Amino acid sequence: MDQTEVIKRRYNRNAALYGLVDRIISHSLRREVLAGVGGKILEVGVGTGLNLPLYPPGSDVTGIDFSPLMLKRAVALASEKGLKVRLMEMDAQNMDFPDHSFDTVVATCVFCTVPDPVRGLKEIKRVLRPGGRAVLLEHVRSERPVLGRIMDILNPLTLALIGDNINRDTVAGVKKAGLMITGVTDIKGDILKIIRATA
Numbered sequence: 001m002d003q004t005e006v007i008k009r010r011y012n013r014n015a016a017l018y019g020l021v022d023r024i025i026s027h028s029l030r031r032e033v034l035a036g037v038g039g040k041i042l043e044v045g046v047g048t049g050l051n052l053p054l055y056p057p058g059s060d061v062t063g064i065d066f067s068p069l070m071l072k073r074a075v076a077l078a079s080e081k082g083l084k085v086r087l088m089e090m091d092a093q094n095m096d097f098p099d100h101s102f103d104t105v106v107a108t109c110v111f112c113t114v115p116d117p118v119r120g121l122k123e124i125k126r127v128l129r130p131g132g133r134a135v136l137l138e139h140v141r142s143e144r145p146v147l148g149r150i151m152d153i154l155n156p157l158t159l160a161l162i163g164d165n166i167n168r169d170t171v172a173g174v175k176k177a178g179l180m181i182t183g184v185t186d187i188k189g190d191i192l193k194i195i196r197a198t199a
Contacts, residue, residue: 039103
């Protein structure tokens with residue numbers, strides 16, 4: 001079984017609890033990530049849909065996730081809140097959208113779990129229109145030597161238990177994917193970052 005399928009099964013199994021875990025990210029931080037987003041928006045790794053009520057009213061939002069059970073919760077939340085969004089089961093590493101389909105792509109704590117993050121980030125670049133914006137909220141490996149090393153040591157455990165890599169350098173991945181970084185904001189020391197980039 002490939003790594004994508006392993007992680008998908010893990011997220012399906014944990015979907016009922018994930019909403020509680022995902023609430024660690026405050027509404028105010030989510031609002032900061034979503035500030036200024038507009039046009040045709042794609043949310044990659046929509047999960048249980050906690051960002052959906054926070055988009056500006058009237059936003060044209062499509063959300064994708066590779067976990068059908070996570071999507072089921074996102075659909076229920078969207079229905080409960082009366083939100084008009086499109087939610088689709090799809091792998092971030094292999095999106096079904098044509099090139100240049102979106103003005104903005106949003107992802108919150110997604111690329112820590114994508115088996116090939118650069119491939120997924122290249123897909124973001126592909127589906128963004130030229131000059132389109134990507135906004136990512138990601139936890140990353142600390143640049144502080146001791147903490148970074150501890151994260152490296154713990155990573156096999158977090159990957160095995162929850163499918164989460166805690167020691168990725170997502171800023172470097174964004175660059176490698178061909179996106180141009182326009183800003184990086186540190187949120188919690190140097191572990192949680194808002195990364196803004198353009199296609």
